[in-house]
Amino acid sequence: MKTERPGSLPMLVAAIFLLIFCLLPFGYMVLTSFARRPDYLRGNEGLTFTLENYHDILSAQSLHFLDYLRNSLVISGLSAACAVAIAALAAYALTRLSIPGKGAILFGVLAASLFPQVSLVSYLFKMMNALGWINTWPALILPYIGWVLPLSLWILVSYFAQIPLDLDRAALVDGCSRRQILMRVILPVAAPGIFSTFLLAFIFAFNEFLFALVLSVDHRARTIPVGIALFQGLHGQIPWGRIMAASVFTTLPVVALTLFFQRRIVQGLTRGAIKG
Amino acid sequence: MKPAQDSRTALLFLLPLLLTVLIFIAAPVAGTIVESFFRDVTFLPRRFLGVDNFRSLLADRSFHQSVRFTLLFTFASVPLEVALGLIFALVLNRPLPGRGLLRAAVLVPWAIPAAVSGRTFELIYNYSYGLANYLVLTLGVSEAPVNWLGSSYGAFASLVIADAWRTTPFVAIILLAGLSAIPDELYDQATIDGATGLQQFARVTLPLLKPVLTVALLFRTIDALRVFDVAYVITGGGPGGSTNALSLYGYQYFLSGDFGYGSAISVVLFALALILSIFYVRLSGFGRVLT
Amino acid sequence: MNIELRQIGKRFASRQGQVEALAEIDLTIGDGEFFVLLGPSGCGKSTLLNLLAGLERPSSGEIRFDGQTVAAAGGDVWVPPPQRDVAMVFQSYALYPHLSAFENIAFPLRVGRTVRREIEPAVREIARTLQIEEHLMARPAELSGGQRQRVAIARALVRKPRLFLLDEPLSNLDAQLRAETRVELKRLQRELGVTTVYVTHDQVEAMTLGHRIAVLQKGRIEQIGDARELYDRPANPFVGRFIGAPRMNLLEATWRREGEAVRLHLAGQELVLAGAASPHFGGREEGACLAGWRPEHLHLEGEGKEEKKTSLTGRAGLSEPLGREYLVHVELNGAQLTVLRAGPPPGEGQRVRVRPDPEHLHVFTSPLA
Numbered sequence: 001m002k003t004e005r006p007g008s009l010p011m012l013v014a015a016i017f018l019l020i021f022c023l024l025p026f027g028y029m030v031l032t033s034f035a036r037r038p039d040y041l042r043g044n045e046g047l048t049f050t051l052e053n054y055h056d057i058l059s060a061q062s063l064h065f066l067d068y069l070r071n072s073l074v075i076s077g078l079s080a081a082c083a084v085a086i087a088a089l090a091a092y093a094l095t096r097l098s099i100p101g102k103g104a105i106l107f108g109v110l111a112a113s114l115f116p117q118v119s120l121v122s123y124l125f126k127m128m129n130a131l132g133w134i135n136t137w138p139a140l141i142l143p144y145i146g147w148v149l150p151l152s153l154w155i156l157v158s159y160f161a162q163i164p165l166d167l168d169r170a171a172l173v174d175g176c177s178r179r180q181i182l183m184r185v186i187l188p189v190a191a192p193g194i195f196s197t198f199l200l201a202f203i204f205a206f207n208e209f210l211f212a213l214v215l216s217v218d219h220r221a222r223t224i225p226v227g228i229a230l231f232q233g234l235h236g237q238i239p240w241g242r243i244m245a246a247s248v249f250t251t252l253p254v255v256a257l258t259l260f261f262q263r264r265i266v267q268g269l270t271r272g273a274i275k276g
Numbered sequence: 277m278k279p280a281q282d283s284r285t286a287l288l289f290l291l292p293l294l295l296t297v298l299i300f301i302a303a304p305v306a307g308t309i310v311e312s313f314f315r316d317v318t319f320l321p322r323r324f325l326g327v328d329n330f331r332s333l334l335a336d337r338s339f340h341q342s343v344r345f346t347l348l349f350t351f352a353s354v355p356l357e358v359a360l361g362l363i364f365a366l367v368l369n370r371p372l373p374g375r376g377l378l379r380a381a382v383l384v385p386w387a388i389p390a391a392v393s394g395r396t397f398e399l400i401y402n403y404s405y406g407l408a409n410y411l412v413l414t415l416g417v418s419e420a421p422v423n424w425l426g427s428s429y430g431a432f433a434s435l436v437i438a439d440a441w442r443t444t445p446f447v448a449i450i451l452l453a454g455l456s457a458i459p460d461e462l463y464d465q466a467t468i469d470g471a472t473g474l475q476q477f478a479r480v481t482l483p484l485l486k487p488v489l490t491v492a493l494l495f496r497t498i499d500a501l502r503v504f505d506v507a508y509v510i511t512g513g514g515p516g517g518s519t520n521a522l523s524l525y526g527y528q529y530f531l532s533g534d535f536g537y538g539s540a541i542s543v544v545l546f547a548l549a550l551i552l553s554i555f556y557v558r559l560s561g562f563g564r565v566l567t
Numbered sequence: 568m569n570i571e572l573r574q575i576g577k578r579f580a581s582r583q584g585q586v587e588a589l590a591e592i593d594l595t596i597g598d599g600e601f602f603v604l605l606g607p608s609g610c611g612k613s614t615l616l617n618l619l620a621g622l623e624r625p626s627s628g629e630i631r632f633d634g635q636t637v638a639a640a641g642g643d644v645w646v647p648p649p650q651r652d653v654a655m656v657f658q659s660y661a662l663y664p665h666l667s668a669f670e671n672i673a674f675p676l677r678v679g680r681t682v683r684r685e686i687e688p689a690v691r692e693i694a695r696t697l698q699i700e701e702h703l704m705a706r707p708a709e710l711s712g713g714q715r716q717r718v719a720i721a722r723a724l725v726r727k728p729r730l731f732l733l734d735e736p737l738s739n740l741d742a743q744l745r746a747e748t749r750v751e752l753k754r755l756q757r758e759l760g761v762t763t764v765y766v767t768h769d770q771v772e773a774m775t776l777g778h779r780i781a782v783l784q785k786g787r788i789e790q791i792g793d794a795r796e797l798y799d800r801p802a803n804p805f806v807g808r809f810i811g812a813p814r815m816n817l818l819e820a821t822w823r824r825e826g827e828a829v830r831l832h833l834a835g836q837e838l839v840l841a842g843a844a845s846p847h848f849g850g851r852e853e854g855a856c857l858a859g860w861r862p863e864h865l866h867l868e869g870e871g872k873e874e875k876k877t878s879l880t881g882r883a884g885l886s887e888p889l890g891r892e893y894l895v896h897v898e899l900n901g902a903q904l905t906v907l908r909a910g911p912p913p914g915e916g917q918r919v920r921v922r923p924d925p926e927h928l929h930v931f932t933s934p935l936a
Contacts, residue, residue, distance in 0.1 A: 011366075011367055011370055011372065012372075014363055014364075014366070014367045015367045015372055015378060017363075018363075018364050018367055018378060018381065018382065019378065019381055021360075021441070021444075022381045022382055022384055022385055022441075022445070023381055023384065024407075025385075025393065025396055025397065025400060025407075025441060026384055026385075026388070026396075028396065028399075028400060028407050029393075029396045032399065038399065038402075038405060039404065039405035040405070041405050041406070041407060041410040042404060042405040042410075085292075086292040086293050086296060087293065089289040089290075089292060089293070090289060090290050090292070090293035092289060093285070093286045093289035093290050094290075097282055097283075097285060097286040097289070098282065098283075098286070099283075099286050099290070105290070105294075108297070109293070109297060112297050112301040112302065114498050114549060114553065115301065115305050115546060115549075116501070116502035116522075116523055116542060116545050116546055116549060117502065117504065117523070118502065118504065118522075118523040118526045118527055118530075118538075118541075118542050118545065119304070119305055119308045119526075119539075119542035119543065119545065119546050120300075120301065120304035120305060120308065121304075121527070121530065122304075122307075122308060122311065122530050122535050122538060122539060122542070123303065123304035123305075123307035123308055123311070124300070124304055125530070126307075126535075127304075142300060143300050145296055145300065146296050146297065146299070146300030146301050147300075149293065149296055149297065150297075153293065164659060164661065166657045166659050166661035167661050167663065169620075169622055169655075169657065169661065170655070170657060170661035170662075170663075171663075171674075171678075172621075172622065172647075172648045172649065173620055173621075173622070173648045173649075173653060173654065173655045174649075174654075174674055174675040174678055174722070175648075175649040175675055175678040175679050176649065176678050177649070178282070178285050179285075180678065184674075184678075185663055188665045189663070189664055189665050191665075203387060206389065207387075207388075207389035207390060207391075208389075209389065209390060209391045209504065209505040209508075210504050210505070210523075210527070213508075214527075214530070224389065224392070225389040225390070225391035225392055225505075226391065228389075228391060228392050228395055229391040229392075229394065229395065229505075229508065229509045231395070240399050243395055243399075244396065244399070247388075247392045247393075247395065247396060250389075250392060251387070251388045251389070251392060254387045254388065254389075255384055255387050255388070257387075258380065258383045258384065258386075258387040259380040259383070262376070262379055262380050262383060265383065266379065266383075266449055266452075266453075269446070269449050269450070270449060270450060270452070270453035
């Protein structure tokens with residue numbers, strides 16, 4: 001598997017297979033979103049191109065599509081930002097200050113990320129219910145912070161560990177307090193890594209389903225994944241066109257983000273994984 | 277910096293992390309474990325049951341069905357994802373033209389929320405006009421359309437495929453990182469020593485990839501055990517509860533207000549994940565690496 | 568600023584148990600002195616430097632700057648690095664990668680809240696002295712190793728510290744650059760007159776740069792002195808072998824006085840040394856020792872010149888051409904000697920005689936460390 005010689009035939013075939021595998025369902029999603037009727041593959045009519053699906057989801061208030069989108073963006077953005085901030089502070093402490101039980105903390109956080117969501121959800125529901133927060137943004141933002149925190153921590157720890165300790169020492173000798181070292185030296189140097197982690201945390205939070213399903217009730221706090229999952233037609237006929245339009249509309253920004261920052265995302269993911 | 281001051285700073289920096297994990301992960305899990313020993317149903321008085329919930333589970337045939345499905349699903353989809361992921365990683369490791377495009381394409385399934393891609397797959401598996409049967413019929417794989425969502429085998433296959441589609445990218449990227457860490461010189465040496473491509477793969481690539489593979493296997497196994505999104509969206513647990521993943525099964529009890537029984541199911545799922553993790557860690561000697 | 572180290576010790580816990588990095592170091596460094604800490608890796612020299620910088624705390628003992636205690640074991644007194652007015656150049660240079668060279672140098676001034684107006688001229692002045700003015704806008708990643716090092720030095724000196732610490736600053740440079748920078752550093756220090764402590768494992772660097780050198784091994788000071796003293800009068804075999812290249816020859820010997828001369832028994836042969844050697848043996852009449860000669864104080868003589876047992880016989884081995892001279896390896900009865908010879912070397916296998924200089928004999932009674 002030398003990385004020098006490209007394109008042997010099996011590799012080319014595998015590459016094409018990769019493209020088809022990854023993009024076919026997505027392509028189907030896009031195609032159906034532009035179709036008047038979802039059964040165009042059956043051969044009766046063929047594909048009638050239309051924009052009415054998009055028009056419907058964007059204009060029909062009762063569909064609440066834009067509400068869901070707004071909720072998702074705000075909730076994911078805020079929780080990702082908080083999680084990354086918390087993780088950055090902790091990662092700094094773990095990689096640079098002497099702390100007893102460092103390994104235990106990292107291991108504990110990793111273990112925490114392995115719990116099945118369903119084992120958290122009933123307690124969270126009761127908690128949010130008791131606070132009267134069901135169907136509000138905080139009800140989702142707070143658990144989401146916990147949800148993306150372990151991943152953020154692992155990735156940031158690996159980034160911070162790569163920043164040489166000599167930089168801290170130099171800053172110390174140059175006259176900085178611990179806080180100044182963090183603000184003037186470590187954070188600027190770690191900024192690209194922090195950004196990558198934020199992207200990943202955002203995507204993770206955005207794609208979350210179960211918590212949102214349980215902790216939100218209607219358009220005031222419901223997120224896109226739940227909105228699209230529960231999207232049912234009125235007359236027993238599932239409005240596939242609209243569902244696909246909503247799906248495309250939602251995922252296009254996320255996919256665009258991914259394509260654009262593909263390098264950073266891959267970097268972040270692999271750090272988190274290799275460290276684990 | 278006095279050491280005392282340093283410790284104080286350290287504590288301050290760690291506090292948000294510890295608090296968040298405590299309140300939003302540790303406490304809920306602990307709460308659920310405690311719950312599993314109680315009868316907690318809305319409108320009924322709460323009562324301590326000891327291990328009665330678990331005893332009921334042992335006799336519950338739906339529960340057996342759920343466990344069976346979850347385990348089968350895990351051991352079917354994980355090898356599939358890892359195998360596919362490995363192939364993709366090998367492809368991505370080559371300097372093929374349009375490598376950036378390939379990498380971006382690989383990330384697409386992962387970037388889309390599971391619930392969203394789940395609905396697309398729901399349409400794909402539509403009996404009358406879905407993409408799957410279209411391909412099956414036009415490619416001549418079968419004479420009659422496959423009843424994807426209406427038969428238990430079909431539903432099983434449809435979930436495995438949908439989940440594999442969604443998660444293969446993650447595996448591929450992790451394996452790609454592992455692959456790129458293998459220095460080219462090793463392959464050069466193997467070529468000089470007369471090894472064929474396949475031999476190089478078996479003797480150089482695979483052994484050096486083992487740690488990364490193990491990590492990927494571990495994470496994917498745990499994720500597969502706790503699958504929820506695709507099962508909820510595509511099959512809803514059916515037909516006839518044949519694809520009722522454990523997470524979904526537990527959720528259904530929560531939905532109906534039976535928190536005690538639902539918690540017991542969650543505990544079993546959690547225990548399964550723990551056992552498998554320990555098994556993996558022991559098997560790969562990873563415990564040493566983590567400490 | 569002068570420095571006093573009293574009974575300084577540093578211990579820390581590791582997986583192998585307690586490790587003693589430094590043991591009972593007593594040291595005084597004078598104001599404006601260029602003091603070198605020399606030793607092999609693991610000898611504790613960097614630890615000592617870190618103690619002076621305040622990056623580590625002493626396990627025992629006391630450190631004083633200008634008579635004021637800055638660190639004492641037990642934590643009663645502790646002045647942290649920002650308040651010690653110390654500057655340091657790290658082996659890795661530790662330049663801030665996200666800042667330009669200018670900002671790197673200005674960093675300590677900005678942190679120290681120097682008036683903004685004064686920062687730029689100060690930076691430019693030190694940059695001029697170190698000849699990096701044209702690189703001030705570049706980032707560290709864009710600079711060569713030598714340039715980065717100068718930026719590191721500039722950053723250290725820009726605030727005119729009262730103590731200047733350097734941790735193996737030249738080890739990442741290629742040989743040519745190292746030699747050039749060495750001279751410049753020496754000149755710079757003389758000009759600025761700042762008290763400097765310099766850590767290195769390279770004895771050539773130590774000898775050329777330092778006013779005084781402390782040779783360390785395994786956490787202890789083996790000897791302190793200037794280059795001449797260490798070279799001509801090493802206190803023990805370790806210092807003898809560590810200083811000077813090619814290395815000093817050491818042979819186990821027994822000796823006895825014979826009137827004015829001394830008779831030595833070594834490498835299975837006998838050697839009679841003239842009176843010039845006598846003072847090296849102190850007041851005793853006989854004993855056992857390690858006898859040492861530097862390769863330049865051994866002379867090769869061909870066969871046939873039978874002198875009164877003033878030379879040893881052996882067989883010539885490989886000869887290494889060093890440019891000015893040859894380093895000839897001679898074997899005698901299992902022992903190996905190296906001899907520096909200006910003229911053409913003897914052929915391999917040829918029998919030769921080695922005549923040592925009686926007055927340049929080094930006698931050590933302690934065993935080879």
